[in-house]
Each structure stands twice: as C-alpha cells, then as structure tokens.
Amino acid sequence: MKMPVRPSKLSQNKRLLTIGGLLLVMGFTGMWATGSEQWRTLSKDTVSRRNQADANVKAALSSESTRGERLEAIDRLAALSSPKTEHCKADWWYGWQQSVWPASRDAAESCRSAARRLMALGEAGRDLKQYLDDEKAIIAQLVHLKIDSKQSKWQTQASDIADNVADNLAKLTVSASVKPVLTEATTRVKAISQAWQAFEAASKKKDRTAYEKALAGLDDAYAGLGAVTDASDGQLKDALEEFKKKTS
Amino acid sequence: MSLGLFATSTTSVTVGSTVNPADYSAMRETIKQISLPKIDQPKWLKDQIAAEVAAAGAKRAPGAGITVTYDVTTRGAITSSLSEFRLLANQTLNDSRGWARMNVSFTEVSSGGQFTLVLAEASQVPTFSSACSSEYSCRVGRYVIINQDRWQGATPSWNGGGGSLRDYRHMVVNHETGHWLGHGHRSCGGAGQAAPVMQQQSIDLQGCKFNPWPLASELYSPQLGI
Numbered sequence: 001m002k003m004p005v006r007p008s009k010l011s012q013n014k015r016l017l018t019i020g021g022l023l024l025v026m027g028f029t030g031m032w033a034t035g036s037e038q039w040r041t042l043s044k045d046t047v048s049r050r051n052q053a054d055a056n057v058k059a060a061l062s063s064e065s066t067r068g069e070r071l072e073a074i075d076r077l078a079a080l081s082s083p084k085t086e087h088c089k090a091d092w093w094y095g096w097q098q099s100v101w102p103a104s105r106d107a108a109e110s111c112r113s114a115a116r117r118l119m120a121l122g123e124a125g126r127d128l129k130q131y132l133d134d135e136k137a138i139i140a141q142l143v144h145l146k147i148d149s150k151q152s153k154w155q156t157q158a159s160d161i162a163d164n165v166a167d168n169l170a171k172l173t174v175s176a177s178v179k180p181v182l183t184e185a186t187t188r189v190k191a192i193s194q195a196w197q198a199f200e201a202a203s204k205k206k207d208r209t210a211y212e213k214a215l216a217g218l219d220d221a222y223a224g225l226g227a228v229t230d231a232s233d234g235q236l237k238d239a240l241e242e243f244k245k246k247t248s
Numbered sequence: 249m250s251l252g253l254f255a256t257s258t259t260s261v262t263v264g265s266t267v268n269p270a271d272y273s274a275m276r277e278t279i280k281q282i283s284l285p286k287i288d289q290p291k292w293l294k295d296q297i298a299a300e301v302a303a304a305g306a307k308r309a310p311g312a313g314i315t316v317t318y319d320v321t322t323r324g325a326i327t328s329s330l331s332e333f334r335l336l337a338n339q340t341l342n343d344s345r346g347w348a349r350m351n352v353s354f355t356e357v358s359s360g361g362q363f364t365l366v367l368a369e370a371s372q373v374p375t376f377s378s379a380c381s382s383e384y385s386c387r388v389g390r391y392v393i394i395n396q397d398r399w400q401g402a403t404p405s406w407n408g409g410g411g412s413l414r415d416y417r418h419m420v421v422n423h424e425t426g427h428w429l430g431h432g433h434r435s436c437g438g439a440g441q442a443a444p445v446m447q448q449q450s451i452d453l454q455g456c457k458f459n460p461w462p463l464a465s466e467l468y469s470p471q472l473g474i
Contacts, residue, residue: 061267067274136273136274139274181275206290208470218432219432222284224379226380226381226383227374227379229279229381230382230383232275236273237267240267241267
C-alpha cells in the first residue's frame with residue numbers, strides 16, 4: 001500500500017507566499033483603482049462645476065441675454081460653490097497616491113486649478129448677487145412712490161407714503177457698494193416728504209406765493225429722484241466692471 | 249502612467265466690451281415711473297389768478313406786449329454750434345405757436361437778462377443743483393439749462409415715437425422756459441390728446457401725442473403776472 005506523498009514544508013511555504021503575494025498585488029491594485037476612481041469623481045464634479053460657472057459668466061455678460069437670463073445666471077453662479085466647499089480633497093488613504101505617481105500628482109493639481117477658478121468665479125458671482133439683491137430691496141421701497149392719480153385721495157396718500165418709504169429706507173442695511181445708492185434714495189425721498197409738508201402748509205394758508213413755491217419744490221423733489229438713477233448707474237457699473245475683471 | 253482623468257483648460261468666455269446697468273437692475277425704469285401727477289389748481293388760486301389777469305388786461309392797452317430779456321451762456325465742453333443754439337432758441341421763444349402767444353416777446357441780451365439760457369455739457373447739468381440729472385435738461389432759479397446730449401440727440405422715447413430733432417428742440421426750450429415762467433409739471437389730459445408742453449414728454453407720453461408747443465390752457469405765467 002502506497003502512502004500519500006505529503007508536500008514538503010518548503011513547497012507549502014512557497015504556495016503561501018505566492019498566494020500572499022497575489023493577495024498583496026490584488027489589494028494594492030484595488031486600492032489604486034479605488035483611489036483613482038475617487039479622484040475621477042472629485043475631478044469630474046469640480047471640472048463640471050467650473051464649466052458650468054464659465055457658462056454662467058458668459059450668460060451673465062452676454063449682450064444677447066435678457067435681464068432675466070442674466071440674473072438667473074448670476075444666481076446659479078453664486079450657488080455653484082461656497083467658501084466652505086472643499087474641492088479636490090481626497091481621503092488621506094488615497095491622497096498618498098499623489099506623492100507616488102507623477103501623473104496622479106498632475107491630475108490632482110489640475111483638479112485644484114479648476115477648483116481655484118470655480119471658487120474665484122463663485123466669489124465674483126456672490127458679490128454681484130449681493131449688490132443686486134441690496135439694490136432690489138431699495139427698489140422694492142421706491143415702487144411705493146408710484147402714484148395712481150385715478151384714485152381720488154392720491155394727494156393725501158402720497159405724502160404719507162413718502163414718509164413711510166423714507167422711514168423704511170432709513171432702516172435698510174446694505175453692502176458698502178450699495179450705500180451711496182441708499183443714501184441718495186433716502187435723501188431724495190425725505191425731500192419729497194418735506195416738499196409735500198410744505199405744499200400742504202401753503203395750501204392751508206391759501207398763500208399764492210408760498211403755494212407756487214411749494215408746487216415748484218414738489219416738482220423739483222420728484223425730479224430729484226433722477227440722482228438716485230445716477231448713483232445706481234455709477235455704483236452698478238463699478239460692480240459689473242469688477243465682476244468682469246474677476247471672471248476674465 | 250497616465251490616468252487621463254483631468255481636463256486642464258478652462259472654457260473661453262466671450263463677453264460684451266461694455267456693461268449697461270439697466271441690463272441688470274430695474275432702478276432706472278422704476279424711477280422713470282415715479283412722477284408728480286398734475287395737481288389741479290385749488291379754487292381760491294383760480295379766483296386769484298382770474299382777478300389778476302383781469303386787472304392786468306385792464307391796465308394793458310390792447311396789443312401792448314411784455315418783453316422778456318435773457319442772456320445765453322454755456323457750461324462744460326460744448327461741441328454743438330452755439331450760434332445755431334441761440335438762433336433756434338430765439339426762434340422757438342418768439343414762435344407764434346409758443347409762449348409768444350401770451351403777447352410776450354423774448355429778446356436776447358449780452359448779459360443781465362431776466363433769465364439765463366444755458367447750453368450745458370450733460371455731466372455739468374447736476375452742478376447747477378443736485379436735483380438735476382445728467383440725463384435731462386433742468387431749470388434752477390434763473391438758469392434755464394439745456395442738456396447738450398438731449399439737444400444733439402433728443403431722447404430714445406422721443407426718437408422711438410418718430411419725433412423730429414427740431415421739434416424736440418422746440419419742446420425742450422419751451423418746457424424749461426415754462427418752468428421759469430412759473431409752471432410746474434403737468435400730466436397728459438387724456439389718451440390721444442396733444443401733450444401739455446409742461447408734461448415730461450422726454451420720459452413718458454402717458455398716451456398723449458408729442459407736442460412741442462404750450463397748449464392754450466398753459467398760456468399764463470405766474471412769473472410775469474399774466
């Protein structure tokens with residue numbers, strides 16, 4: 001009877017070593033593949049966001065866009081990133097690849113470059129959006145000054161409305177670049193309010209000279225609102241030039 | 249080894265060279281919609297004016313007119329022909345369709361006129377008063393200020409409505425001089441009617457037709473007492 005041949009200890013160790021080596025290579029390959037995949041996902045997202053940001057900048061400045069399209073593009077641009085967003089930051093376990101393979105290092109740098117532009121465009125978008133939102137708050141008050149002369153009591157209401165608008169404007173808080181517009185608007189609306197008070201006083205007195213002076217004062221006060229347009233044009237032009245510079 | 253994962257180039261962005269604030273903000277159109285409607289004269293004032301006009305008419309011999317003097321000056325960089333400005337302004341003021349219908353004649357003098365007609369560079373208009381805008385013409389005290397940009401090119405709404413530059417010039421001279429004569433702004437009397445010359449026609453016609461000349465109802469002057 002033949003006894004089965006038992007493998008020697010040496011050949012057993014060899015097999016174990018081979019299996020161990022294979023497992024190591026597989027593990028390493030798996031880690032590399034997972035790390036690469038993570039970088040691929042991170043990069044894809046960052047590059048895609050950067051491309052979207054560039055497209056939104058283009059739409060925001062294009063002469064072919066409507067105002068609504070421009071404002072939507074600025075809103076989208078502002079929302080694409082935030083100062084807290086961490087782009088291109090892989091888990092530490094996969095981050096080591098950058099120090100081992102040059103190609104991986106280059107790829108990571110490319111991702112960071114896309115992220116830097118994305119952040120710069122996002123910041124420019126947020127600044128412009130802030131300006132426009134602040135100015136919108138001023139406009140939301142000024143629209144109340146529109147008078148519907150078909151209403152029988154418009155004359156008495158106009159005075160109260162101007163008072164309220166002046167008070168509301170004085171309570172608004174806006175960013176530094178919109179402050180000159182708010183100051184001008186507050187001053188002009190106060191002038192309208194005061195002109196109405198002078199007009200009402202002169203009307204009560206039935207003093208023709210005072211009445212005509214107050215009426216001219218009212219005309220001047222309403223015409224004076226043009227200065228708010230001038231202030232807004234100047235400040236917004238600056239904000240837009242800054243946006244163009246930051247996004248070029 | 250190349251991973252081939254990362255795009256490095258950024259999309260090229262082509263943008264317009266100039267930016268227009270009105271493309272982003274509704275401020276300009278909002279302000280344009282805010283104006284003082286016509287305030288009807290109270291009865292007590294109508295009575296006073298009627299009494300004064302009657303008294304003035306009784307004092308003045310029929311056909312005897314009032315002469316108003318004015319001088320002409322400029323402010324800022326002027327690129328328009330000043331001699332053409334003076335000629336057209338004088339023709340407008342003395343035109344039989346204009347304020348001259350009040351039996352008033354306007355004479356240009358070299359200095360010391362009752363009012364000063366100014367042709368001003370647009371950016372200089374607000375230097376007369378912060379209530380004046382660089383966009384439009386203005387009147388401040390004795391100064392009747394014509395904005396050179398408007399003198400040269402009228403306004404988009406005027407041009408868009410097919411108004412001629414000559415008529416715009418008549419209108420702007422009559423309108424600003426009207427302020428000096430003591431008039432405030434007026435509103436359109438009704439859709440399709442001729443606009444009062446004291447309506448802000450440069451901004452909004454309110455359904456009226458362009459009209460460079462004062463309406464019959466505007467032919468009085470608190471300034472001159474007629």
